[in-house]
Amino acid sequence: xxxxxxxxxxxxxxxxxxxxxFLREVGGxxxxxxxxxxxxxxxxxxxxxxxxxxxxxxxxxxAGVDSVPLVGLVSFFLGLTxxxxxxxxxxxxxxxRLIPGLVAIGFTRELGPLLTGIMVAARIGxxxxxxxxxxxxxxEVEAIESMGIGPLxxxxxxxxxxxxxxxxxxxxxxxxxxxxATSLICKAYxxxxxxxxxxxxxxxxxIRDIVTxxxxxxxxxxxxxAIACYRGLTVKGGAAGVGSSTTSSVVTAITTVIxxxxxxxxxxxxxxxx
Amino acid sequence: xxxxxxxxxxxxxxxxxxxxxxxxxxxxxxxxxERLVIMGQxxxxxxxxxxxxxxxxxxxxxxxxxxEFEITRLPRRKLQEVRRHIGMVYQYSAxxxxxxxxxxxxxxxxxxxxxxxxxxxxxxDEKLELVGMEDSKDLLPEELSGGxxxxxxxxxxxxxxxxxxxxxxxxxxxDPVIASVINELIISLSEKSKVTSITVTHEMESAxxxxxxxxxxxxxxxxxxxxxxxxxxxxxxxxxxFLSGSTEGPILExxxxxxxxx
Numbered sequence: 377x378x379x380x381x382x383x384x385x386x387x388x389x390x391x392x393x394x395x396x397x398f399l400r401e402v403g404g405x406x407x408x409x410x411x412x413x414x415x416x417x418x419x420x421x422x423x424x425x426x427x428x429x430x431x432x433x434x435x436x437x438x439a440g441v442d443s444v445p446l447v448g449l450v451s452f453f454l455g456l457t458x459x460x461x462x463x464x465x466x467x468x469x470x471x472x473r474l475i476p477g478l479v480a481i482g483f484t485r486e487l488g489p490l491l492t493g494i495m496v497a498a499r500i501g502x503x504x505x506x507x508x509x510x511x512x513x514x515x516e517v518e519a520i521e522s523m524g525i526g527p528l529x530x531x532x533x534x535x536x537x538x539x540x541x542x543x544x545x546x547x548x549x550x551x552x553x554x555x556x557a558t559s560l561i562c563k564a565y566x567x568x569x570x571x572x573x574x575x576x577x578x579x580x581x582x583i584r585d586i587v588t589x590x591x592x593x594x595x596x597x598x599x600x601x602a603i604a605c606y607r608g609l610t611v612k613g614g615a616a617g618v619g620s621s622t623t624s625s626v627v628t629a630i631t632t633v634i635x636x637x638x639x640x641x642x643x644x645x646x647x648x649x650x
Numbered sequence: 651x652x653x654x655x656x657x658x659x660x661x662x663x664x665x666x667x668x669x670x671x672x673x674x675x676x677x678x679x680x681x682x683x684e685r686l687v688i689m690g691q692x693x694x695x696x697x698x699x700x701x702x703x704x705x706x707x708x709x710x711x712x713x714x715x716x717x718e719f720e721i722t723r724l725p726r727r728k729l730q731e732v733r734r735h736i737g738m739v740y741q742y743s744a745x746x747x748x749x750x751x752x753x754x755x756x757x758x759x760x761x762x763x764x765x766x767x768x769x770x771x772x773x774x775d776e777k778l779e780l781v782g783m784e785d786s787k788d789l790l791p792e793e794l795s796g797g798x799x800x801x802x803x804x805x806x807x808x809x810x811x812x813x814x815x816x817x818x819x820x821x822x823x824x825d826p827v828i829a830s831v832i833n834e835l836i837i838s839l840s841e842k843s844k845v846t847s848i849t850v851t852h853e854m855e856s857a858x859x860x861x862x863x864x865x866x867x868x869x870x871x872x873x874x875x876x877x878x879x880x881x882x883x884x885x886x887x888x889x890x891x892f893l894s895g896s897t898e899g900p901i902l903e904x905x906x907x908x909x910x911x912x
Contacts, residue, residue: 418727511746519744522704523758523810524733526726530761 401628408528408606409598412536415529427534435535439500440542446499447492447546448553454491455479455554459561472566476573477580479558480551484581484589488547488554490637493596496539496546497629501604504535505625508608509618517609527609536601543597544590551589584648592640596633603629656715657682657814657846658703663712665698672698674870675712680848682813685840687849687857689892690867691901696850697741699867700816703848704738705729716814734762737807741818743799745791751778751802752787758809777805780835782828797824804832808839815839815847821856833859854893858882866892868901 381389419426463475508531511517520527555577562568568576607625611617658680665673672695680686690696701707702714705721714721719732745754752774759770778784781801791799800820807815817836821829833856839845840862851857857864864881866874866889874881874889884890891899 415726514747515740515742515744516746518701518706519738519740520746520757521706522733522736522738523762523806524730525758525761526730 404610405602405606408532408609409602412528412532412602412605415526416533419526419529426529432534432538435538436542438503439496439535439538440545443496443499443542443546444549447495447550450495451483451488451491451550451553452557454487455483455557456561458482458554459558460565463561463566467566472562473568473576475562475566476555476558476568476576480555480577480581481585483551483554485585486589486637486641488551489543489589489592489596490633492543492547492550492593493600493633493637494630496543496597497600497604497633498626500539501600501629502622502626504601504604505608505611505622506618508532508605509611509621512609512611513614513618532601532605532609535605536598539601540594540597543600544593547589547593588644592637595636595640599632599636600629603632656680657684657717658848659715660699660702661713661715663702663709663714665695665702665707665709671870673702673709676867676871678865678872678875680846682846683840683844685836685847685849685860685862687851687861687864688867689851689857689864691892692852694867695870696867697818700738700818700848700850703814703816704733704736734758734810735812736814736816737810737812738816739800739803739807739818739820741822743791743796743803745799745802745806747791749790750787751783751789751791751794754791754802755806755809758806762810773809774805777808778802780808781805782831797828800824801828801832804835811843813844813846815845817847817849817851819851819853820849821851821853829853829856830859832856836860 416426458479459475462478463472466472466474466478508517511531517527517531520530559568559570559573562573563570604625607621607628611621613620656679658678660676660678663673663676664671676699678699688696688699698707702709703716703721705714705724708722713723716732716736719728721729721732724732745751746757749757752771755774755777756770759765759773765773774787775784778787781804783798783801783805786794786798786802791802794802800823804817804820815836820832820836824832836847836849837860840847847860849857849860858878861878861881864874864876864878865872866881866884866886868888874884874886876884881889882893884893887900891901
């Protein structure tokens with residue numbers, strides 16, 4: 377009987393159980409991405425379009441264009457805060473002219489993609505999971521499958537592609553909003569004029585920083601879309617199941633994005649120490 | 651043992667959902683152009699049989715054949731091709747809720763054929779007319795009643811000219827006139843277009859109207875299989891009780907006692 381077992385066994389059992397579930401989920405998402413690619417490529421090999429352009433554009437519009445105000449606004453505020461806080465510290469050493477570079481590098485490399493990832497996971501990931509989850513519960517996904525249409529390429533591929541392609545654009549919007557906010561603070565509080573501000577940003581920003589940020593954004597887009605769609609298509613248990621899957625999708629996607637960001641930075645700084 | 655001579659063959663199929671055994675070494679064959687009606691209590695596994703034939707569920711053991719293809723062993727790509735020859739009407743219709751009736755019905759042709767929009771529109775009109783839904787083309791599924799949805803689902807299932815039609819409770823929730831129209835449609839499809847059909851239903855009237863053969867599913871097994879006239883006369887106590895709707899008999903034995911005890 378379980379309750380008769382000594383505590384160390386129970387703890388080990390618990391850890392084993394959690395690790396097994398974790399690995400199962402990781403494997404599930406991994407094969408989900410692989411299968412989606414496979415189904416889509418098979419379709420292309422047959423000389424047919426894998427999904428309709430309208431479907432892709434609809435998701436791009438929703439995930440990308442409609443997210444710009446939110447991403448822009450949040451990044452703008454964060455840019456203001458960051459410039460103000462670092463500005464007063466740097467002023468004590470008379471190095472205010474470092475503010476533009478600091479915010480620019482911080483956002484293009486790190487905060488832009490990360491913030492965008494978190495916001496997109498909450499805004500779009502949740503929507504994807506709820507949408508696909510409802511379709512799954514009402515047998516729509518099975519009906520699509522029963523017609524001989526691959527649900528992964530029909531439902532998942534356009535969403536995934538839209539998010540992968542739109543994420544870098546959104547992080548760029550985020551970077552621009554934050555840098556713009558910084559320029560306002562620099563002008564108002566630290567007497568750095570716009571042209572000089574721009575020169576400082578250009579001097580400090582390296583191509584490498586920009587490329588790193590863009591690459592991260594692609595990766596985050598893929599992860600968020602995959603987790604959201606995977607959670608949606610594996611919903612069980614009716615309306616309550618859709619609800620809990622949506623919560624779990626957002627939590628998993630945000631955690632994964634932050635986790636991958638850390639992993640990426642560890643690997644990056646190991647190979648290219650600054 | 652392959653069975654290319656049958657349209658559908660299930661051999662010793664066992665299907666279990668966690669602890670619950672739904673199908674227990676069930677064997678069943680369906681010949682071409684036949685209209686088989688499977689009867690049984692709710693939850694007895696009738697819909698599971700249809701899903702096994704489609705390959706959206708896999709049995710725990712045993713094999714399922716559609717013509718010469720063993721559904722249980724087909725790779726995904728081949729399975730998708732085979733499914734194009736099977737039309738399925740789900741119990742709750744399973745229309746895509748974000749697409750209009752026209753787009754729902756057109757979906758299989760748009761996705762799986764190279765037909766032009768005009769050609770597709772023509773076929774959509776033709777199939778919707780068959781089920782009497784030609785006026786609802788631009789409505790969304792949520793604007794339709796349950797019966798209307800089911801007719802749209804039937805039109806969608808017919809789009810790819812299937813050889814086998816699987817119908818899950820096709821006449822449940824339909825008014826008697828529409829139910830008869832659907833019954834006649836199923837009969838004429840098999841007579842004119844040589845479509846084989848497997849129907850799962852409780853509705854006695856339409857079951858006896860459609861069927862060329864009937865089967866009774868009870869406790870995971872086919873306990874009676876016969877032509878409609880013979881089926882009506884069945885000596886099997888379960889079949890007799892089911893057909894008469896009586897509370898006396900082996901089905902749900904004891905539940906009446908529980909009610910009277912209260």
